[in-house]
Amino acid sequence: MDISLLRQLAEARGVSGNEAEVRDLLARVVRPKVDGLRADTMGNLIAYKKATSDHKMVVMLASHMDEVGLMVVGADSSGYLRFQPVGGIDPRVLPAKRVLVGKDRLPGVIGVKPVHLTSPSERQNVLKVEDLYIDIGAKNKDEALTAAPLGEFVSFDTPFTCLQGCTGNGMAPRGRVSAKALDDRAGCFVLASLLDMALPCDLYAVFTVQEEIGMRGARTAAYTINPTVAFALEGTVCDDAPREEDLSPTTRMSAGPAITVADASFIADRRLVTLLTDAGDACGIPYQLKQPNIGGTDSGAIHLQREGIPSAAVGVPCRYIHSPESVMDLSDLDNTIRLMQAALTRLPETWA
Amino acid sequence: MKDTLRKLAEAFGPSGREERVRDIIRQEIEGLVDEVQVDAMGNLLAVKRAPGKRVLITAHMDEIGIIVTHVDTNGYLRFSSIGGLSPITLIGSRVRFADGTVGTINVEKLDDPTKVPDMAKMYIDVGTLDGQAGPIRVGDIGCMDRSLVEQAGVFVAKALDDRAGCAAVIEALRRLQKLRNEAWFVFTTQEEVGLRGATTASYRVDPQVAIAVDVTLTGDTPKAPPMAVSLGKGAAIKVRDGGMLAHPGLKDLIVRRAQEAGIPHQLEVLERGTTDACAMQLTRAGVPAGAISVPCRYVHTASEMVSSADLDAVSSLIVAVLENEIEL
Numbered sequence: 001m002d003i004s005l006l007r008q009l010a011e012a013r014g015v016s017g018n019e020a021e022v023r024d025l026l027a028r029v030v031r032p033k034v035d036g037l038r039a040d041t042m043g044n045l046i047a048y049k050k051a052t053s054d055h056k057m058v059v060m061l062a063s064h065m066d067e068v069g070l071m072v073v074g075a076d077s078s079g080y081l082r083f084q085p086v087g088g089i090d091p092r093v094l095p096a097k098r099v100l101v102g103k104d105r106l107p108g109v110i111g112v113k114p115v116h117l118t119s120p121s122e123r124q125n126v127l128k129v130e131d132l133y134i135d136i137g138a139k140n141k142d143e144a145l146t147a148a149p150l151g152e153f154v155s156f157d158t159p160f161t162c163l164q165g166c167t168g169n170g171m172a173p174r175g176r177v178s179a180k181a182l183d184d185r186a187g188c189f190v191l192a193s194l195l196d197m198a199l200p201c202d203l204y205a206v207f208t209v210q211e212e213i214g215m216r217g218a219r220t221a222a223y224t225i226n227p228t229v230a231f232a233l234e235g236t237v238c239d240d241a242p243r244e245e246d247l248s249p250t251t252r253m254s255a256g257p258a259i260t261v262a263d264a265s266f267i268a269d270r271r272l273v274t275l276l277t278d279a280g281d282a283c284g285i286p287y288q289l290k291q292p293n294i295g296g297t298d299s300g301a302i303h304l305q306r307e308g309i310p311s312a313a314v315g316v317p318c319r320y321i322h323s324p325e326s327v328m329d330l331s332d333l334d335n336t337i338r339l340m341q342a343a344l345t346r347l348p349e350t351w352a
Numbered sequence: 353m354k355d356t357l358r359k360l361a362e363a364f365g366p367s368g369r370e371e372r373v374r375d376i377i378r379q380e381i382e383g384l385v386d387e388v389q390v391d392a393m394g395n396l397l398a399v400k401r402a403p404g405k406r407v408l409i410t411a412h413m414d415e416i417g418i419i420v421t422h423v424d425t426n427g428y429l430r431f432s433s434i435g436g437l438s439p440i441t442l443i444g445s446r447v448r449f450a451d452g453t454v455g456t457i458n459v460e461k462l463d464d465p466t467k468v469p470d471m472a473k474m475y476i477d478v479g480t481l482d483g484q485a486g487p488i489r490v491g492d493i494g495c496m497d498r499s500l501v502e503q504a505g506v507f508v509a510k511a512l513d514d515r516a517g518c519a520a521v522i523e524a525l526r527r528l529q530k531l532r533n534e535a536w537f538v539f540t541t542q543e544e545v546g547l548r549g550a551t552t553a554s555y556r557v558d559p560q561v562a563i564a565v566d567v568t569l570t571g572d573t574p575k576a577p578p579m580a581v582s583l584g585k586g587a588a589i590k591v592r593d594g595g596m597l598a599h600p601g602l603k604d605l606i607v608r609r610a611q612e613a614g615i616p617h618q619l620e621v622l623e624r625g626t627t628d629a630c631a632m633q634l635t636r637a638g639v640p641a642g643a644i645s646v647p648c649r650y651v652h653t654a655s656e657m658v659s660s661a662d663l664d665a666v667s668s669l670i671v672a673v674l675e676n677e678i679e680l
Contacts (some may be wrong), residue, residue, distance in 0.1 A: 307556040
């Protein structure tokens with residue numbers, strides 16, 4: 001497993017609508033592995049890889065390049081930038097975080113009043129986005145807006161970090177990493193890795209745009225490709241924090257890839273769910289079923305295109321997603337690649 | 353129609369698991385149509401060819417249900433809804449899973465028993481004794497468990513939304529004699545979770561006119577929200593609902609056909625909710641779409657109620673539309 005690629009993917013900046021940096025990186029990485037590569041009007045990166053057999057199935061694999069972030073919407077006379085979220089962000093995760101603003105990667109910090117000055121009642125309240133601001137060190141409104149005009153994208157500034165005991169390189173990756181944007185650079189990594197493999201179905205590997213703001217890229221890409229079946233590859237919710245009651249987390253870390261049965265955006269095709277679980281059982285790859293009805297993926301848009309596209313979704317459990325820093329187990333990442341490889345290898349025979 | 357309706361209403365078929373309903377319908381319409389197809393989303397498409405407009409008539413096969421989200425160490429099942437399920441209707445209800453397992457829904461001890469609890473406080477008990485592994489897994493889907501009752505001209509059953517519509521369309525197919533249009537009867541999937549089957553089926557059929565046959569609410573129960581639709585007063589012709597405005601020309605044409613044929617009818621303005629026609633009218637370059645509805649009390653509960661005379665009127669009206677020219 002090439003940890004350096006994972007690092008580059010996670011540190012690249014790609015807030016929804018501004019995915020160019022991630023796209024350029026993936027294009028460089030993927031080009032030598034595939035038989036065709038192009039970007040479409042929406043900015044999706046579409047790679048085509050021929051099958052090793054003469055099966056006529058066309059499989060679309062989608063992972064989204066975009067991440068949640070912020071956008072500059074104004075500045076005040078003291079030089080503070082006002083912003084709005086792009087994608088779903090809980091305002092509680094924002095105060096005192098480092099960010100990078102605009103093309104020139106201007107460093108900034110989301111300002112917060114020191115504890116000395118806050119009353120006990122203030123400290124009980126969550127600050128609204130409208131009450132927060134980014135400090136890029138500008139002294140007045142002109143200086144702020146010259147450096148960071150309206151509409152500039154803002155990403156979290158989080159270095160990729162190997163946590164204790166983490167070994168990525170070699171045959172059996174283990175241990176955990178922390179990074180921003182693992183939703184969905186984890187999926188991008190899985191997809192790029194699958195393109196190294198010889199598989200018996202024609203593959204369209206689509207690195208999609210604007211998933212976080214409504215699965216917009218996947219919609220048009222699936223219309224164009226019109227595949228036989230489709231899989232969305234995700235970094236998905238993992239909330240296995242300690243809890244008192246006997247209730248399931250959405251997914252558990254280190255328990256393998258999470259297969260979706262149904263979420264808020266689609267009901268997975270039962271044949272594909274069975275394909276995935278059978279592949280896991282046959283090859284001894286751990287997997288879990290994601291708790292139903294939570295979240296959505298590109299599959300929500302893909303399965304409704306044209307005459308309907310049987311779809312499934314497989315996720316790598318990631319803690320703390322949609323925040324500046326998430327945590328993932330490399331064994332889950334590796335097992336997701338292995339499960340998808342095993343499933344795609346069996347797909348043409350089982351689908352016929 | 354009664355036997356067909358009973359079979360359909362009692363069948364297991366929450367969104368995503370419509371296969372048994374599909375099998376029943378396939379048998380019921382055998383020999384009545386020229387061709388039958390099943391598409392990628394599981395929709396059943398049945399075409400009866402004739403010169404004239406290509407008309408899409410849909411009724412959805414799926415019903416609301418529950419999906420298991422967690423099995424605890426004592427075998428109790430936590431669940432979430434498939435489609436719009438109201439917690440107030442659930443306690444004491446029975447659910448049935450695909451393998452025939454039946455469970456009863458109950459609720460944790462409540463801090464405030466005067467308030468309707470969230471679904472998160474409820475669980476399904478399938479009778480698993482402590483420590484034993486039960487038959488049901490996370491992701492398994494269940495429907496309400498209720499048999500159909502007929503009395504005093506009404507039917508009471510689960511899933512009349514929209515097996516009543518399915519039965520009315522099948523009955524119309526039986527009655528059709530001189531078809532003047534190319535009719536595509538499509539029994540759709542996943543309506544209750546977002547009109548999903550109709551979205552793709554409509555793309556495939558590429559119709560010139562589309563009509564959904566579904567249930568609608570009524571305003572004739574004690575202190576019901578105002579709505580000018582009553583049980584027993586005939587087929588409801590949709591003017592608008594929460595998701596769509598019916599094509600006015602098509603709506604007028606359906607009204608005209610009802611008047612000509614002396615079919616009891618009423619106009620439907622539904623404040624909340626929508627139906628497959630909402631997705632169908634936005635397909636491709638746009639499709640004139642409307643709906644003929646079966647008035648139904650207690651929609652999305654285990655005891656929905658429709659009138660047998662209304663069902664008859666809906667079937668007659670579908671026939672009257674298809675046996676005449678459709679000029680909008």
